[in-house]
Amino acid sequence: MGRIKANGIHMYYEIHGSGEPLVLIEGLGYATWMWYKQIERLSQHYKVIVFDNRGVGKTDMPDEEYTIELFAADMAELLDALGIKKAHILGVSMGGYVAQEFALSYPEYVDKLILCSTTFGGPNCIPIPEATLSMMFKGGGDYKSEDDIKKVISIALDEKNLSKHEDVLVKIMEEKMAHPQPKFAYNRQLMASAGFNTEERLCKVKAETLILAGRGDRVVPWENSQLIQNKIPHSRCEVLEGAGHVFFMEQPALTNKLIVDFLYQ
Numbered sequence: 001m002g003r004i005k006a007n008g009i010h011m012y013y014e015i016h017g018s019g020e021p022l023v024l025i026e027g028l029g030y031a032t033w034m035w036y037k038q039i040e041r042l043s044q045h046y047k048v049i050v051f052d053n054r055g056v057g058k059t060d061m062p063d064e065e066y067t068i069e070l071f072a073a074d075m076a077e078l079l080d081a082l083g084i085k086k087a088h089i090l091g092v093s094m095g096g097y098v099a100q101e102f103a104l105s106y107p108e109y110v111d112k113l114i115l116c117s118t119t120f121g122g123p124n125c126i127p128i129p130e131a132t133l134s135m136m137f138k139g140g141g142d143y144k145s146e147d148d149i150k151k152v153i154s155i156a157l158d159e160k161n162l163s164k165h166e167d168v169l170v171k172i173m174e175e176k177m178a179h180p181q182p183k184f185a186y187n188r189q190l191m192a193s194a195g196f197n198t199e200e201r202l203c204k205v206k207a208e209t210l211i212l213a214g215r216g217d218r219v220v221p222w223e224n225s226q227l228i229q230n231k232i233p234h235s236r237c238e239v240l241e242g243a244g245h246v247f248f249m250e251q252p253a254l255t256n257k258l259i260v261d262f263l264y265q
Helices: 068-081 094-105 130-136 146-154 159-178 183-194 223-231 252-264
Strands: 002-006 009-016 021-025 047-051 087-092 110-116 209-214 235-240
Touching (some): 002 068, 009 068, 021 094, 047 068, 094 183, 110 252, 223 235, 235 252
């Protein structure tokens, strides 16, 4: 683990395990801690690379325009700096945007692709619900109370099963309160996501692709996963029942198995 210069900024990264490289890309406002239920299991099979995106965690946070293309370029230069020529790529939510753009702009780096809780964006996707958007605009910065942050974070979990995943809610709250993302940096990431649209280009994705979603996703409606599947050749979709936007935290054993099984095929 450490920080390395890539694309004009210092990026924080960690490497766990050995074998074929597997890169995990976080979503809006999340840092490497997001993978606390994935790293131990997946690193038994792969060289797992996790990193903080521009604007969050221990990576630099320049106060300038961010774009999904910029995030993808950051990742390409990070892999170059680490000497990684090809890897499996997994992205969640905004990280799924980055993974799509990376697969389209840097196909030579991509072995297999996994897209989680994400969408192709643009006017033909199923949009983020208005209630969720209002919560998202409250993200970033210092929260006034635990109740404030709990309201924002709980939207990421399946509403019907919140009581079963109190540990997940507490983990996210603790991390976000202990390491708050500056409001300007959160907004830079949020605005980068707002203009994202790969719908017309997804047919050009060459990598074999697995698309995962939680049926109870209140951030990115799960039906978007099927829309993506319709666009990407050599793709298949799995929808997890009783899970939401962070299904990989809510149902880690099943998620990790689906990932490993797909990459072993």
